[in-house]
Amino acid sequence: MDKQFEEWHTEIMQQIHAAQTLSELQSLRSHWLGRRGIITLAMKGLSSLSIEERRSQGQQLNALRETVLDLLTSRQQEMEMAEETTQLQREQFDMTLPGSWPQTGLLHPITRTRRFIEDVFLRMGFSLEYGPEIEHEWYNFEALNMPANHPARDMQDSFFINVPGMVLRTHTSPVQIRAMKKYQGRLPVRIIAPGRAFRRDDDATHVPMFFQVEGLVIDHGITLADLKGTLTTMAQELLGTDIRTRFRPSYFPFTEPSVEMDVTCASCGGTGCRVCKGTGWVEILGSGMVHPVVLTNGGYDPSQVSGFAFGLGIERLAMRIFGIDDLRLLYQNDMQFLSQFQSYIGRPIL
Ligand SMILES: [Zn+2]
Numbered sequence: 001m002d003k004q005f006e007e008w009h010t011e012i013m014q015q016i017h018a019a020q021t022l023s024e025l026q027s028l029r030s031h032w033l034g035r036r037g038i039i040t041l042a043m044k045g046l047s048s049l050s051i052e053e054r055r056s057q058g059q060q061l062n063a064l065r066e067t068v069l070d071l072l073t074s075r076q077q078e079m080e081m082a083e084e085t086t087q088l089q090r091e092q093f094d095m096t097l098p099g100s101w102p103q104t105g106l107l108h109p110i111t112r113t114r115r116f117i118e119d120v121f122l123r124m125g126f127s128l129e130y131g132p133e134i135e136h137e138w139y140n141f142e143a144l145n146m147p148a149n150h151p152a153r154d155m156q157d158s159f160f161i162n163v164p165g166m167v168l169r170t171h172t173s174p175v176q177i178r179a180m181k182k183y184q185g186r187l188p189v190r191i192i193a194p195g196r197a198f199r200r201d202d203d204a205t206h207v208p209m210f211f212q213v214e215g216l217v218i219d220h221g222i223t224l225a226d227l228k229g230t231l232t233t234m235a236q237e238l239l240g241t242d243i244r245t246r247f248r249p250s251y252f253p254f255t256e257p258s259v260e261m262d263v264t265c266a267s268c269g270g271t272g273c274r275v276c277k278g279t280g281w282v283e284i285l286g287s288g289m290v291h292p293v294v295l296t297n298g299g300y301d302p303s304q305v306s307g308f309a310f311g312l313g314i315e316r317l318a319m320r321i322f323g324i325d326d327l328r329l330l331y332q333n334d335m336q337f338l339s340q341f342q343s344y345i346g347r348p349i350l
Contacts, residue, residue, distance in 0.1 A: 139174035168198035172214035180298025188219035211314035218307030227308035255288025285312035
């Protein structure tokens with residue numbers, strides 16, 4: 001090989017080897033092989049040579065050109081692979097990281113509390129009953145021993161509608177009458193009736209639409225002891241086995257005697273604080289032995305059977321279970337507020 005060509009060959013080898021980037025390789029390519037590249041020009045200059053020199057140098061130049069092309073190509077591939085590897089390393093992800101979860105919905109605290117109450121009573125052998133939210137006055141009042149002129153009606157400021165004799169039920173108690181009529185004298189009656197009720201109230205502890213669970217048990221020989229046992233079991237299932245209950249005499253037209261059940265205050269555990277007004281107790285439900293008039297209206301003979309009934313507000317229990325201090329928060333549909341109960345683990349997620 002001519003000395004000139006050998007020098008070029010060495011120079012090219014060094015340059016290609018030293019190149020660090022694809023653009024450097026590109027410059028080398030045009031420097032040697034481009035339209036005005038060194039090898040290209042040398043090939044053009046062959047025409048001025050004798051035939052023998054032209055053949056000899058032409059072959060050498062062609063060989064050199066092939067070598068340069070091969071080197072450039074393989075170096076380029078090398079660089080591209082290196083770049084890909086670097087990129088893969090840069091973009092590698094940790095498969096042990098937790099995945100990103102889609103936001104899932106969850107049931108409202110009131111729904112969860114209602115299901116929790118239902119679960120407790122279903123396990124005690126109760127069954128579920130439902131009644132209409134627009135109710136006959138007879139079922140809502142008269143049948144429950146509240147005639148039209150009865151002062152107890154004042155305790156339940158009612159929504160009447162434009163259909164005479166109909167009312168948005170002020171409590172779930174009319175389902176007691178409906179259940180008794182459905183059972184037609186059969187025993188035992190052992191039902192709970194969850195649902196909405198409506199009253200003209202609106203403040204920090206009352207809303208115009210609220211949820212109640214009604215309970216009714218009728219059989220031979222049912223006593224106040226059955227009432228106390230059942231409701232204390234319920235309270236301990238819902239609020240914890242360390243909870244204590246007490247029963248205070250009260251008045252409801254549809255029960256006689258009537259009692260209200262208190263549970264130990266969640267804030268102070270029973271020693272007395274601001275929440276419980278220093279008493280250590282918080283009221284959670286009203287109950288009593290079913291009034292003979294109510295039994296009769298339901299088709300049962302009060303001289304043969306007896307029973308107890310209760311009604312509890314789901315909101316109040318939900319506030320206690322979930323630690324919510326304002327009833328109205330439950331009805332504002334504020335996702336930020338509601339989603340904080342996502343990871344609530346104090347009770348089974350129902
Ligand atoms: Zn307290």
